[in-house]
């Protein structure tokens with residue numbers, strides 16, 4: 001009998017330090033007006049030096065494990081572009097710190113699509129009966145790789161982590177993840193990249209340009225790809241789920257830019273009031289973006305049991321992916337279960 005991966009718990013964590021647009025303009029050549037109108041971002045959280053990606057991942061993971069009531073996990077997946085170290089992966093340390101030593105643990109690298117890819121990998125582990133409960137964490141500390149002289153990236157990204165606990169269940173029960181649409185195009189690898197520090201341009205050797213150690217993004221071109229790739233991916237995920245665009249109660253899109261969310265909703269014919277957005281307060285948190293948005297939307301009641309939810313992301317690689325699910329009855333942030341069935 002086929003087994004589905006069913007959403008059973010959520011968690012998230014943000015560093016304490018909030019950096020408003022006004023504060024940011026003291027660090028880089030930008031303005032509050034430009035950032036708000038071009039991206040929708042008003043503030044972001046930056047980790048202080050000494051706070052690693054694993055610290056945020058552990059805090060988010062603890063919260064998801066607790067809220068799931070599952071008592072643990074057999075596998076831990078960490079989607080990240082900013083691992084604690086180039087080697088080893090961050091996931092085994094996170095598993096150990098969560099008291100899950102011995103669990104299968106590995107990192108997933110798909111930049112801002114990482115959480116969707118990790119969910120798909122977790123669903124595969126569950127379907128293959130390799131694991132019954134998988135903790136999936138998206139965590140990034142992009143402030144550690146941003147170039148303060150590059151205002152297009154410095155103004156956009158923030159740090160954070162989000163987590164989901166998936167358990168084995170039935171394909172037709174609420175919370176079961178449907179078939180994923182995933183894709184990639186390596187021809188676009190230069191559009192979102194950190195050039196140095198890997199095997200191709202080693203940091204120990206002379207780096208041709210000191211700025212190569214930092215994250216870069218060809219913003220305008222990436223914007224165009226993001227809209228096109230997510231639109232196509234969403235349409236593929238809707239088709240496999242047998243849903244129409246009008247069936248979508250909540251679109252939870254990777255939070256890269258409010259203008260991308262608006263454009264995507266418009267192209268897909270989805271009412272903007274059904275689009276979940278937290279970008280104003282957290283910025284683009286890369287792999288953490290979708291689980292953070294899910295946890296916050298669940299907490300404030302904008303995601304409710306019975307909602308038909310569509311997740312979609314786009315990121316470096318290039319990579320993209322989408323999946324649908326019906327929102328389950330989950331423990332709310334205060335420990336009670338989530339509210340009544342949706343009205344809109």
Ligand code: UT7
Nearest residue numbers: 030031034038112151152155219220222223226256257315
């Ligand atoms: O998360 C993974 C996927 N990422 C995305 O999907 C992000 C997609 N891209 C974007 O969200 C947008 O392209 C950005 C927010 C990154 C940039 O916005 P844009 O409207 O596409 O700006 P642009 O790069 O085309 O630049 C337009 C102008 C330029 O000035 P000139 O050459 O016209 O004089 C930039 O130098 O805006 C300038 N600019 C800024 N000005 C003030 C760029 N960034 C800033 C800034 N503050 N922070």
